[in-house]
Amino acid sequence: MITFSSTHLIYLIEAARWTLLLSVLAFIGGGIVGLALALGRVSQIRWLRWVSSAYIQIIQGTPLLVVLFLAYFGLSILGLDIPPIVAAGLSLTLYTSAFLGEIWRGCILSVPKTQWEASNCIGLNRLQQYRYVILPQAARIAIPPTVGFMVQIIKNTSITSIIGFVELARAGQIVNNSTFEPFITFVFVAMIYFAMCYPLSLASRHFERKLNVGK
């Protein structure tokens, strides 16, 4: 029997790099598309509202696992042979953007209507209203739920093991299969997850404090 050693720990940490990479892809892709969706949902243009809403409904109603299967196996059946990292990045972007879009829409709507009116009355156009008045206030409200969701995403990246990624959770399983030391193995796995999630919470608190000066 092999005992848990530093080699295993290094293996876990290396696997955690996949978790990190996938999470970053999800945040960046999901953040950009999510902002577009949030703005689309509150747009004055009817078809934009409709498209954003349909997108969000469909993605939110589909398990991430199914999105991932569709992206990976579905597209390959259609003759598109996409690498796992692209399939995973795409799926996580779709999934994250739908949820962030909905969270951020709520934040935009929670900025009082009178802020729109006041900024309108001093001559700002709609884009300027978003840029200088509405989004900065929405952002302040958005930080806690956004960080909460990011932490979920970090953990949810483990689902990509299904298409072959040896990310942190999967690596833990592999180590456990060879060491038969589930307790110590998964304590380390948990600690590494914590090490990735905790800085987010710290950053969140920092930004909230920073943004609260004018509150």
Add this chain to the structure above:
Amino acid sequence: MSVNEATGTRPRNEAVPGAEPIIVVDNVSKSFGPLQVLHGVSLTIERGTMVAIVGRSGSGKSTLLRCMNALEEINGGTIEVCGNKVSMGDRPSVKRLRTDVGMVFQSYNLFPHLTVLRNITLALTVVQKKSRAEAEAIAQKVLAMVGLADKAEAYPEQLSGGQAQRVAIARSLALSPKVLLFDEVTSALDPELTGEVLKVMEDLAREGMTMVLVTHEMAFARRLADVVVFMHQGKVWEAGPPAEIFADPKTPELRQFLSSGL
């Protein structure tokens, strides 16, 4: 009681001989769904005058003011401000309106995430494309006018209601409007803070600013308004110089309103 009584009054500015209408509201109606709020309102406001709109809550005063500033779309009639027809859908017209008209709200509506200074310079730099230095010089000037030169770096939440409202007035003033609209700007204030806001408004009136205010401050209206307009059930019920309106109400509705102590 007819509309044109409003135009018949002397402008406060003796420098302006004769009538020079700056806002012309003609037979305006406005409904919210099935509820008709304005029923054929007509009103002319002369340059350099202060017009006080009074009336019971729900009589359509705010709605009228908001229609003048293209915050609500009217369903009938016309409104002209500085020679331009007001229409929410007409972007160039709204843009012109924004340079001509400033508005101050009951709830101040300052931007809570920006300093007092930035609240004032925002439109100067973003809309009027002035340099930061130029914008800040203007901001300092208008802050001094409302007596708040020392509050430039404060955030709105650090101000009293009276100070916040004065900043809101300064924010409008910075854009050099031709007309200022005030919607019950002292109604949210503690009684001891209304004076400092009214004082600023009095200064503006004396400098010849055209002002339209919806107000419950009867003593203020009586003393400073050139025209008092009594609105009732979505109509201009009576309009005229304060002396006439207050001393000699023509209709039982106005008499009752005045005696109700509002």
